[in-house]
């Protein structure tokens with residue numbers, strides 16, 4: 001018997017856990033949880049943090065480029081339309097922000113292990129801007145010799161001149177959002193290039209061989225049958241790139257995709273049960289091609305692809321946020337840089353770090369991060385975490401863990417549980433439920 005309290009943390013009793021373990025898929029919280037820091041306190045806390053030689057061993061830098069050349073229908077991350085003059089002004093401000101930040105004792109205390117240019121669409125920037133940003137971060141911040149420096153973006157308008165500029169400046173990993181190779185579906189979602197053009201750019205990057213080349217693919221898109229999904233993965237495999245993320249489509253409430261489907265201008269996306277089948281097929285194809293799994297969603301062909309930034313950001317690491325809309329944990333605080341472009345630019349002009357909000361690290365945050373991180377890697381070592389945090393997690397979580405094991409979401413061995421294939425599909429739910437259960441006890 002489970003206590004009433006535990007019941008809401010259990011999965012559905014079913015013989016088909018892949019399709020029926022939960023009624024809905026939970027998503028990773030977009031914003032960090034914790035007590036808010038008042039706007040008056042923020043500048044002082046930031047100054048205290050970066051003037052101390054403190055912090056964790058693993059450190060990263062996140063640099064946000066909040067522009068896109070078009071709004072893709074499925075996306076919840078669109079911020080500002082790309083305009084050449086505005087982007088140039090932004091790059092100038094970003095360099096100034098780097099100068100204001102670098103040189104501080106916190107920054108110089110230890111090397112950084114990963115730098116990530118994310119967005120938006122960083123590849124929308126011009127060649128000169130790319131060179132300037134990458135060179136500035138390399139010149140001003142102490143980077144480890146094996147630092148992963150990623151440029152995120154898309155193949156559209158990522159010209160040979162821009163590619164050359166980014167690679168010469170020091171980018172050693174390119175992560176391009178392809179989503180699907182199907183020309184018709186791409187068009188319907190606002191992706192401008194046909195299959196052939198995307199393949200041409202990816203082949204060019206692969207043949208240059210100067211940086212790891214990674215792509216994202218999404219399953220469950222409107223109009224994407226299981227056959228189209230299989231073709232997407234087989235096309236990726238035939239290109240012999242270095243790695244790939246296989247993501248599930250996330251339909252944002254009130255977003256353009258939901259509206260287009262409601263209007264009938266796009267076919268419905270895959271149901272959750274269909275997505276589960278797409279997930280399994282994706283894993284089968286990647287395993288049959290002997291790709292190595294770096295996380296539930298991420299695959300590598302060879303060890304050149306490490307996926308460091310994404311893995312570090314889920315675990316115990318510091319992240320220096322730079323650019324409008326960037327955010328990151330530094331010591332016990334999360335800092336979010338002003339997302340309104342106008343406000344960001346005028347604060348930089350005035351020589352201020354433009355922070356718009358922050359939170360304090362909540363109690364047990366490191367335990368929760370360890371749980372999420374391990375589950376993202378396909379396991380959760382409750383015995384080891386119990387020792388690390390002086391808690392008896394195996395006993396405390398036993399009603400939940402036993403039920404999950406009974407319906408084949410996990411296998412428990414020596415105090416550590418491993419996700420089964422259905423468990424992998426529901427990985428975010430499993431992590432979130434354990435965190436919610438432990439939080440309830442605080």
Ligand code: SF4
Nearest residue numbers: 068071072075078120
């Ligand atoms: S998918 Fe990329 S390019 Fe398209 S709107 Fe989103 S962030 Fe911009």
